[in-house]
Amino acid sequence: MKTLILYFSMSGYTERVAERIRNGILEKTGHCDLMAMADADIRSIAEYDLVGLGCPVYYYKEPFNVSDFIEGLPHLKDKHWFVFCTHGSVMGTTLVSMSEKLKKKGVVVVGHFHVYADATAPFFPYPVPTSGHPDPLEYEQAEDFGRDIIERSERIAQGEVNLIPSTDPVPEQWVQLAGMLTREALSQMFPPLRFDLEKCTSCHECEDACPAGGIDVEADPPRIQSPCIYCYQCPMICPALAIDADWDTVDSSFGDSLFAMYLQELEQAEARGEFRRYVDPSTIDLQDSQLMQRRRKLEGHEEEK
Numbered sequence: 001m002k003t004l005i006l007y008f009s010m011s012g013y014t015e016r017v018a019e020r021i022r023n024g025i026l027e028k029t030g031h032c033d034l035m036a037m038a039d040a041d042i043r044s045i046a047e048y049d050l051v052g053l054g055c056p057v058y059y060y061k062e063p064f065n066v067s068d069f070i071e072g073l074p075h076l077k078d079k080h081w082f083v084f085c086t087h088g089s090v091m092g093t094t095l096v097s098m099s100e101k102l103k104k105k106g107v108v109v110v111g112h113f114h115v116y117a118d119a120t121a122p123f124f125p126y127p128v129p130t131s132g133h134p135d136p137l138e139y140e141q142a143e144d145f146g147r148d149i150i151e152r153s154e155r156i157a158q159g160e161v162n163l164i165p166s167t168d169p170v171p172e173q174w175v176q177l178a179g180m181l182t183r184e185a186l187s188q189m190f191p192p193l194r195f196d197l198e199k200c201t202s203c204h205e206c207e208d209a210c211p212a213g214g215i216d217v218e219a220d221p222p223r224i225q226s227p228c229i230y231c232y233q234c235p236m237i238c239p240a241l242a243i244d245a246d247w248d249t250v251d252s253s254f255g256d257s258l259f260a261m262y263l264q265e266l267e268q269a270e271a272r273g274e275f276r277r278y279v280d281p282s283t284i285d286l287q288d289s290q291l292m293q294r295r296r297k298l299e300g301h302e303e304e305k
């Protein structure tokens with residue numbers, strides 16, 4: 001069976017999970033290509049019998065570059081795909097949303113997998129309640145998933161269509177938030193990113209790292225927002241702290257109420273045995289974002305946490 005795993009991963013967790021799934025597949029078939037989604041040649045995807053697509057959860061769903069990628073796929077009648085994601089406290093609609101989009105392309109979604117991960121949004125504090133994940137057990141589960149998906153795909157191909165899994169229902173509040181946080185809404189909600197030309201050294205690190213190709217440092221003035229997937233990695237990457245936004249304009253009370261809901265979700269997942277806690281949430285300072293921590297560190301006010 002010709003198998004390919006594609007992933008989008010900004011901070012490396014999804015990539016590491018993809019590697020573990022691949023290990024499981026290799027044990028069964030001895031072959032599985034692994035590639036960043038951005039490097040995939042869409043024309044050759046139809047040559048694969050089974051394709052996995054993985055990503056982080058952004059704003060309770062798959063990131064915009066991943067939905068754009070799926071929309072751009074050709075019709076792939078009856079091809080088998082599986083989807084997976086890594087996330088902080090709330091996965092939202094991600095697996096359902098990716099599966100539905102793939103089904104519209106004629107794909108049969110034969111499996112899905114998700115794990116908690118150390119959340120990396122720059123406007124979150126650090127650590128987060130899911131820091132320490134994926135843990136060794138979750139990495140083992142990823143390998144098991146890889147072993148299992150091969151057998152499942154083969155049996156579905158032989159007619160055991162009852163093995164095609166359905167996704168768990170998503171609580172209404174996360175469906176609503178995922179639907180609400182469109183590109184347009186995020187552009188209104190978050191302050192625009194701006195370049196400090198006096199600090200910028202034209203090193204191009206932000207441009208190279210931008211998953212949407214949305215930055216052009218040489219443009220006059222530098223272009224930073226279009227297209228944008230709102231990952232906010234560029235201010236975290238810039239070694240000169242030349243990219244920033246006016247974060248004080250964001251209403252922090254919204255974040256506080258969401259955080260309380262995240263903790264509730266995690267408590268429920270813990271009770272179901274699906275989550276293990278490595279961080280005491282009462283030690284998390286919600287006002288101290290990763291961006292602020294990085295700024296203090298680079299300005300020499302603090303040792304790295």
Ligand SMILES: Cc1cc2nc3c(=O)[nH]c(=O)nc-3n(C[C@H](O)[C@H](O)[C@H](O)COP(=O)(O)O)c2cc1C
Nearest residue numbers: 010011012013014056057059060088090117119120
């Ligand atoms: C912009 C942004 C938005 C995020 N939104 C969510 C979210 O809605 N729910 C969630 O559980 N995690 C969220 N996260 C956390 C990521 O899903 C998590 O850190 C992921 O494992 C990162 O994967 P990567 O290392 O492969 O990039 C968000 C992270 C970023 C950067």
